[in-house]
Amino acid sequence: MIPMIRRSLWDLLWTTLAYALVAALYATAILAYFPYVRDHAASFSKLLDAYPRSLTTVFGISDFASFGGFIGSEVFNLIWPVLAAAFAITAGSAVVAREVEDGTADLWLSVPAQRAALLGGKLAGLGLAIVALVAASLVPVAAGAELFAAHVSVGGVLSMGVVMAAFLLVVAAYSALLSAFSSDRGRATGLAGGLSLAFYLAWIVSRLNPDWHWLGNLSIFTAYEPQRALETGGVDVVHVAVLLGITAAAAAAALAVFQRRDILT
Amino acid sequence: MIEERSNKGERVPAIEARALTRRYRGGHGVFELGFQVEEGEIFGFLGPNGAGKTTTIRLLMGMLRPTSGGARIFGLDTWTQSPAVKARIGFVPGDLHLYERMTGDDLLHFLAGYRAHGSLDRGRRLAKHLDLDLHRRVQHLSKGNRQKLILVQALMHEPPLLVLDEPTSGLDPLVQAAVLDLLVEQRSRGRTVFLSSHLMQEVEKVADRAAVLRDGRLAAVEHVDRLRAVRERRMEVVLDRPPGGDAFAGLGGVRVLAVRDSGSRVELAVRGAPHELLQRLAALPVNDLVYPPADLESVFLHYYRDADPATRREEVPA
Numbered sequence: 001m002i003p004m005i006r007r008s009l010w011d012l013l014w015t016t017l018a019y020a021l022v023a024a025l026y027a028t029a030i031l032a033y034f035p036y037v038r039d040h041a042a043s044f045s046k047l048l049d050a051y052p053r054s055l056t057t058v059f060g061i062s063d064f065a066s067f068g069g070f071i072g073s074e075v076f077n078l079i080w081p082v083l084a085a086a087f088a089i090t091a092g093s094a095v096v097a098r099e100v101e102d103g104t105a106d107l108w109l110s111v112p113a114q115r116a117a118l119l120g121g122k123l124a125g126l127g128l129a130i131v132a133l134v135a136a137s138l139v140p141v142a143a144g145a146e147l148f149a150a151h152v153s154v155g156g157v158l159s160m161g162v163v164m165a166a167f168l169l170v171v172a173a174y175s176a177l178l179s180a181f182s183s184d185r186g187r188a189t190g191l192a193g194g195l196s197l198a199f200y201l202a203w204i205v206s207r208l209n210p211d212w213h214w215l216g217n218l219s220i221f222t223a224y225e226p227q228r229a230l231e232t233g234g235v236d237v238v239h240v241a242v243l244l245g246i247t248a249a250a251a252a253a254a255l256a257v258f259q260r261r262d263i264l265t
Numbered sequence: 266m267i268e269e270r271s272n273k274g275e276r277v278p279a280i281e282a283r284a285l286t287r288r289y290r291g292g293h294g295v296f297e298l299g300f301q302v303e304e305g306e307i308f309g310f311l312g313p314n315g316a317g318k319t320t321t322i323r324l325l326m327g328m329l330r331p332t333s334g335g336a337r338i339f340g341l342d343t344w345t346q347s348p349a350v351k352a353r354i355g356f357v358p359g360d361l362h363l364y365e366r367m368t369g370d371d372l373l374h375f376l377a378g379y380r381a382h383g384s385l386d387r388g389r390r391l392a393k394h395l396d397l398d399l400h401r402r403v404q405h406l407s408k409g410n411r412q413k414l415i416l417v418q419a420l421m422h423e424p425p426l427l428v429l430d431e432p433t434s435g436l437d438p439l440v441q442a443a444v445l446d447l448l449v450e451q452r453s454r455g456r457t458v459f460l461s462s463h464l465m466q467e468v469e470k471v472a473d474r475a476a477v478l479r480d481g482r483l484a485a486v487e488h489v490d491r492l493r494a495v496r497e498r499r500m501e502v503v504l505d506r507p508p509g510g511d512a513f514a515g516l517g518g519v520r521v522l523a524v525r526d527s528g529s530r531v532e533l534a535v536r537g538a539p540h541e542l543l544q545r546l547a548a549l550p551v552n553d554l555v556y557p558p559a560d561l562e563s564v565f566l567h568y569y570r571d572a573d574p575a576t577r578r579e580e581v582p583a
Contacts, residue, residue: 003378010371103362107415109328111379112352263328 001121004113008125012091016129019087020136023080027140030074034067034148041065057207062227067150071141072227076160081167081224084133085196088168091129092175093188095122096258100183105263116255119180123251126172134165141230152230159229166243167224171196173250180254183264220246277340279304279426279457280325284334287320295320295481297334304425307448307458309468309475309489313561317481318461319359322430325459326356338426355419359430359461361411369399369406369414373421380422388421395443409440416447427451427458433467445471466558469493477564484568496563497534502546503553504529512549516541534563 037044044064048056056062060077063069096119099105109115138161145152175192182188199219206216216222223239280302288294295317302308312318323329325336327347336343338350364372369392377385392399397413406414412432419427427448433441448458448471462468468475469489477484477492485492499522507528513521518536525532535542539556546554 003375006378007375103360104364106326106328106356106358106360107363107376107418110326110351110354110356110358111376112348112350113379114348260330262330263323 001113001117001124004118004121005125005128008122009128012125012129015087015091016132019083020133023083023133023137024140026079026083027071027075027137028144031071031140031144031148034070034144037064037070038067038148054208058204066231067145067148067152068156068227068231071144072230076137076164076226076230080137080164080226081221084137084164084168085171087133088130088171089175089189089192089196091126092172093179093185093192095119095126095176095179095254097179097182097185097188100263101185109263114259116259119176119255119258123173123176123254126176127169130168130172131165134161134168137164153233156230156233159233159235160226162235162240163224163226163229166240166247167220169247170220170243170250173247173254177250177254177257180258180261276304277337278302279306280308280336280338280459282321282325282334282336285321285324285331285336286333287324287329288332293317293481294332295324295478298478298483300476300483300486302457302459304457305452305455306473307452307460307471309472310459310461310478311463311465311468311475311561311564312461312478313463316463316478318463318478319430320481321478322359322428322459322461325428326354327351353425355422355424355427357415357419357427357429357432359434361408361415363403363411363415365404366402368402369397369417372403372414373399373418376418377421384422387423388417391417391420409436412436412440412444416444420451425456427456429458430461431463432460433462433464441467463561464558465492465496465561465564469559477561477568479561479565484565492564493559494537495567496559497536497567498559498563499557500533500535500539500542501555502531502533502549502551503555504531505550505552508549513542513545516545 041064048061048064051061059073061073062077064073096105099108108118111118138157141152141160142154142157144150145157171192174195175188178188178191178195179185182191199221202215203219203221205212206214206219206222220243223236223243225236225239229235278301280300282298282300285298286294286296288296298321310318310321320329324331325338325343327343327350330344339353341350341353343350364375367375370389373385373388373392377388389399392413395413395417397410397417399414401410403411403414416432419429429448433444436444445467448460451458452471460468460472469492472489474486474488475492476486487495497520508531513519513531513533519539519542520534521531522534523532524530533542535556
């Protein structure tokens, strides 16, 4: 499996670097405004109170006065998951479908290894790339907390990282499952993107309408609470376990499907 | 000879297909293929484009599951024991799709990670022998050099069986000849070669036996000498002046297909060696002679003249 992990990391190197750079730079740029917002917290709170609730819910805005509330509202509650999910969806959808579409599957599968081991190596590489992306995204958070003397613990930053990684792993895993089924990368990407959007919409509806609260139980966004993890210094174990459980199930299904399917190019 | 034996110590064929069938929607596929490839031979797998050659190879390589029947390589099932099968195979796919951003050395390094120790060094030596620069990215390699690279990866672990899907397709004649020479050399070292091709003359040049495939069914499995004997080649003879009416009469294996330009242009069908015909031509005022390589159709004509293709199958011992 090691050669496959190595190749997967090599394949993802530049894409991961690009996404990590964008995420880190965006978080840094936003954090640069934190001292000003903190100094004018009262005005911003008044402004926030004037926003319709639906707007603050859709954009994941909570408060601007605290470090956690500011970075959560401006980066990690919506912008970061959208950006990082785009990475997870494109990379996850490519694991099998790209090999088939590019015609390299013949060579890939000519080596003496179980297909599941080959795909497992790719998924492991993708998992490591996700960890790297999350780590790069957390660097400005840790640096900003130190610089602005925010009351944020190391445990809080690490907990936030766990939540972010668990969320991205789920997205990558179901994207990989769709890729294992399909020989068309565009189709796999479209379906994974559509599924992610459906999860997001289900979460929004569940937050806006109490009658539809149950819909939140069907969305992975319900378990995605990076701001809370940062502020409390811990993770919701059940939520993280659910995310990791879905990841494991989707990855296992992807391996099983790929082990049995025909490869037609 | 690199011999593989079964658990009972019996010698097993390199490839054995028994009623191997893969049906696609729309009625395409390969049907009831039955043949054996013995160790140490070059086995040609002939058929026009779309006949089912690549499907058969995909079945042998465990990329497709048979609809019915099956195939064994050195006694191992190609679907259920695919990794063990692939450990014994050097594979050249039909389409030259490689990882474009990798260098040749990166590619060999990756693939050698799944092969026996020493494969990478052998691959590098072989690349040097073939004058292939492994430090260039695949996307910058010519088609000939890509083919060399893919041959190197197929040979670097010294597999007992080579499965090659149209390995000379699209190559210039010099590289084609080099590839065929390489296959002959591999046979001389005891390796078995399964060579898919749509070119009759290529298979005639190097193969010991060949299977002929048409519309997903076997038309014949024969020694190449036998195929050479039964197929007809076209010959066009241009004469300075029309010969007598019986210029080509009485020649065994020669049929006059057409006479044009008042008899000075004659189209012939020639079966077998043209010794007698050449002697006869030597006595005629020949201005030009066109004798293209034999094509597959001439073989099909022989095998399909009076037989039901669905019933053709090589006898595979029980």
